[in-house]
Amino acid sequence: MTTFSFDGEEVTAEPGQSVGAALLAAGYRSWRTTRHGGAPRGLFCGIGVCFDCLVVVNGRPGLRACLTEVRDGDVVSSQEGAGRDHLAC
Amino acid sequence: MTTSPADIAVIGAGPAGLAAAAAARGRGARVALLDSAGRPGGQYWRHRDGHNPIPASLRQDILAGHAVWHVEVEADGFVLHTTAGEVRARTVIVATGAYDRQLPFPGWTLPGVFTAGGAQAMLKGHGVPVGDRVVVAGTGPFLLPVAAALRHRVTGVFEAGSPLGFARHPLAVARNPGKLVEGARYLRALHGHRIPFHTRTAVVAAHGDDRVHAVTVARLDRNRRPVSEREIECDAVAVGYGFTPQLELPLQLGCDTRLDADGSLVATADEWQRASVPGVYLAGEVCGVGGAQLSVVEGAIAGAHAAGARPRRSLLRKRAALRAFAAAMHDTYRVGAGRPADDTIVCRCEEVTVREVRESVVDLGATDPRGVKLLARPGMGLCQGxxxxxxxxxxxxxxxxxxxxxxxxxxxAARPIAAPVTLGNLAEGVEDA
Incomplete structure (x- = not known):
């Protein structure tokens, strides 16, 4: 089993699972809010086409949770908007 | 990273690409088989544990994790710019496949609403069902395997069309008895799991605050107008209205395209699967949505011809039969535009509503989707339309x-950069310039 954290909570995954699949299995449905409406989003297409499931992994924002393979000890967190608000001026 | 050029680069390692690579390699060509994913198989062959449909002879040719973001035409071939470096080849076979096509409805942006292919990918690729009470909806034969795989977790299948439409195409069905058997097997599986299968019925709204908890389904009349609505509780929706071919690379290359019978834009291929641009072949869904079997046949034809051999006649006959079936399928499962209410979100990324799209035409005078895109931003967001x-x-x-x-x-559909790239990817190769 692989273990990672999501917004501070410990989550387990099977080896080879994507971050998105592991979060889905753990009962999470959303981990991003939209830039304009602040609406919750999670997995939609599941194959890297829609970019709805963006997530922050080990400090790197904008990763597609459906395509990003989870690794033991990963620190995963929700993404707000573009996930780069610190760059906004 | 630049290596010596391959004879043939096959882009996409799904059913079409694998068949193309195997056929070309079998005739002595040096092949590079590129795929954006970490494992070959595409969306169709997902093998989590051990089971691997990839022929051993091909394994050394596979370049996994190579997302092609641009193809450049040079005098003696092509340069494929990928997220893992450049690949050169004299001939290119584009087999990039397709993804679920969507018709917006109120609530389709709620977490818990998935594409039908997404639900299948989660289950078959990762062993995770998308919910415990799943509504499967949309149109087309693909809804059946999705529901059959989720089994007792499916609340109901809501097919906007009706498979009875195949009765209008007895010859196409007779030429493909296997398809009939396959369809019957899935319907039997649904019956076995007591999953209700409703025809001429569509999900017209999804309800919930931060996740879906119910949908409204409606019977559709002959003009596809919703009548007699009812609400159904669920914790997930898997929806798809056919497929959209992935055409970035054919469009970059300047290949001719046309509108196919299912309303999709597809690239035009000749009898040997050649595109209108010299040195470019097409196989699978990019030249018309028709399923994995047709993709394999088209791939085998493209691979053989690209390697300088004459494809077997039996392959051409098979392709004709499977294409006849695909045409019957498109006629049976016709997709209309739908009539979403004004406040329905169309563009999920930029959160553009139906009203904003219509106003761009009616009030602001746009006459085509490009104009509307510039005025209201649909298709300007992360997924690029x-x-x-x-x-x-x-x-x-x-x-x-x-x-x-x-x-x-x-x-x-025209996207000069076909896959997300980093600044590092773009900087690569600059020193050669």
Missing amino acids: RVCGYATACLVAEACGRPVTAADLRGL
Whole structure:
């Protein structure tokens, strides 16, 4: 089993699972809010086409949770908007 | 990273690409088989544990994790710019496949609403069902395997069309008895799991605050107008209205395209699967949505011909039969534009509503989807119109009082960069310039 954290909570995954699949299995449905409406989003297409499931992994924002393979000890967190608000001026 | 050029680069390691690579290699060509994913198989062959359909002879040719973001034409071949470096080849076979096509409805952006292919990918690729009470909806034969795989977790299948439409195409069905058996097997499986299968019924709204907890389904009359609505509780929705071919690379290369019978933009291929651009072949869904079997046959034809051999006649006969079936399928599962309410979100990324799209035409004078894109931003977001392109084109055409054209769809499908790249990817190769 692989273990990672999501917004501070410990989550387990099977080896080879994507971050998105592991979060889905753990009962999470959303981990991003939209830039304009602040609406919750999670997995939609599941194959890297829609970019709805963006997530922050080990400090790197904008990763597609459906395509990003989870690794033991990963620190995963929700993404707000573009996930780069610190760059906004 | 630049290696010596391959004879043939096959882009996409799904059913079409694998068949193309195997056929070309079998005739002595040096092949590079590229795929954006970490493992070959595409969306169709997902093998989590051990089971691997990839022929051993091909394994050394596979370049996994190579997302092709641009193809450049040179005098003696092509340069494929990928997220893992450049690959050169004299001939290119594009087999990039397709993804679920969507028609927007109120609530389709709620977490818990998935594409049908997404639900299948989660289950078959990762062993995770998308919910415990799943509504499967949309149109087309693909809904059946999705529901059959989720088994007792499915609350109901809501097919907007009706498979009885195949009765209008007895010859196409007779030429493909295997398809009939396959369909019957899935329907039996649904019956075995006591999953209700409703025809001429669509999900017209999804309800919930931060996740879906119910949908409204409606019977559709002959004109596809919703009648007799009812609400159904669920914790997930898997929805798809056919497929959208992934055309970035054929469009970059300048390949001719056309509107196919299912309303999709597809690249035009000749009898040997050649595109209109010399040195470019097409196989699988990029030249017309028809399923994995057809993709394999087209791949085998393309691979053999690209390697300088004459494809077997039996392959050409098989392709003709499977294409006849695909045409019958498109006629049976016709997809309309739908009539989403004004406040329905069309573009999920930029959160653009139906009203904003219509106003761009009616009030601001746009006459095509490109114009609407510049005015209201549908297709300008992260997915670059992949998800909303078809629906936007339909809504714009409807507001303009005309049918959708190939040019409408081209305007929303042309993407100079076909996959997300880092600045590092872009900087690579600059020193050579």
